[in-house]
Amino acid sequence: MQASRRQFLAGIAGLATAAVPGTSFAQDVLSDIFQASGRGDWDMQFDARASQGGKVASTLPIFSPQTLGYIEQAIGEYSNIAAQGSWNTVPDTKKLQLGVSDPDVEALRRRLIITGDLSQSAGLSTEFDSYVDSAVKRFQARHGLPADGVLGKYSYAAMNISAQVRLGQLQTNLERLRPYTQNTPSRYVMVNIPAAQIEAVENGRVVQRHTAIVGKIDRQTPILNSAINEVIVNPYWNAPESIVRKDIIPLMRKDPTYLTKNNIRILGPSGEIDPTTIDWSTEDAAKFRFRQDPGANNAMASVKINFPNTHATYMHDTPQQSLFNKLMRFDSSGCVRVQNVRDLVTWLIRDTPGWNRQRFEQTIKSGESTPVQIAQPVPVYFSYISAWSTGDHVTHFRDDIYALDGAQELKISSL
Incomplete structure (x- = not known):
């Protein structure tokens, strides 16, 4: 009797589990199976279990001992991925979204499977179906991106940062987080x-x-x-001197009524100062206090x-x-x-x-x-x-806006 597709997919998951610890990260085993010449032409009607999905939101505070433990688990998982050569790069030249059929979707599926956003049983087809849509949204949510299921430049940039770099980011943030988890107030x-x-x-x-x-x-x-x-x-609101110099003075040069329109008063040692008495071509105004009602x-x-x-x-x-x-x-x-x-x-x-x-x-x-x-x-x-983790393979990454993590590619806002 011929085995059902579901039984075959279950067998794949079992084989991957036996071959490499952590079923979400068994890249090499899955590649061999899915690329085998005799695997057949499966249609895209997978059951709900084909998308691993899962909740990304959590009530677990970042400042908690549990978070430390989960980051350590994530470091183990990402070390495993890095040791296997990282994940594949997803071509970033097309707008991939629900309903698209494109060869690049196969690379996208492979990438999402490796980090557990898409179940291994979803396969490596070229169809961007509802399960891939759910997996992309999960990936986006974990990276602080709008979870719209559409692959744009920021999603591609986050997706194509290597596992080695992400591993380093996790290790950096583990040490950064440690002091905050000791004697945290209630x-x-x-x-x-x-x-x-x-x-x-x-x-x-x-x-x-x-x-x-x-x-x-x-x-x-x-x-x-x-x-x-x-x-x-x-x-x-008392405007800091930096804002007076960088913002208010240039605005007053363009529009002499700016202060009046915004209910901002200039206060000097002897009281309020008329803005028309100040030479706005200089920065003399920075020595006064600007207060907004x-x-x-x-x-x-x-x-x-x-x-x-x-x-x-x-x-x-x-x-x-x-x-x-x-x-x-x-x-x-x-x-x-x-x-x-x-x-x-x-x-x-x-x-x-x-x-x-x-x-x-x-x-x-x-x-x-x-x-x-x-x-x-x-x-x-x-x-x-x-970078932090809330467990269940939900590992969060954010843009390194101030470039403190030591890798230029982590600052995706510079794109």
Whole structure:
């Protein structure tokens, strides 16, 4: 009796498991089997198990001993791949997506199988079917890319970084992460700079995760440890001297009404200064203080989150909410903008007597600048973790935006 296709595929998985530890990484065995002349012309109607898929999102904090263990497991897996010669390169000249039939899809399938994004049983055909679509989305999610299933330049760039380079990135970040996993408080906020993401953690679980905007390459967000001790509702914004020099003075040269339009006042030793009395062809204005009134145009919008540090860095809201939809969210002058910041503030002030979400929202509507001292300061960590794992072969990589990982190809934002 002829064996069914499903039985044959199960046999492949079993053989791969016996030949090389870790079924997701048995590249050589799979290549021999799938390229055998007698394997037949399989159609593309694989069952649901043909796509390994699986959840990428996790409530496991990056700062946890479990994460360390998972990174060590990932290092073992990527060492195995590197020892076999890395994975194949996927040609990056075409827009591959659902419904496409192209020889390059076979190389894509092979690449996705090796890192466990696509099940081995999916085979090596030229069809970009729904299982490949799911696998590409999983790969994109693990790399902080829009999970749209479409192969573009950033997806190709991330996919074609060699296993050896990824291994080095994991090893670098393992050591980078170790100090953060010792005596971690039960409640804290972690800003991951290369991921442009924030975790609010409580009792070993991520209770909130926020998209962030962090510093530009030439105005980097610093790595620091502190404790959030104050929230200012409807804050005034005091422009740093660097922004005055690099942004405000050039804007005033183009549009003398810029300050008035944006409710920014110039404050000197004797009070407010008329902008028309300043020579904007020079940088004399940099010696004065520029303060923006609270309101809809304020650079920090509704709220500012303060913590002691030597960098004059803070977290805040923004009137430019569309920036959170950008792929490369490295647009600030060093401070961190927080999407859905009101949820984070509500969590921060919950143990502060007299404050809750309702009063917070009412204070925003009042338009009055109101400082709130947090009863129990919450530790905050600005860190640089560009590679980590949450287990089950879910290994995350992010763009090495500040080039701290030691390999140029890890900085895909430079493309």
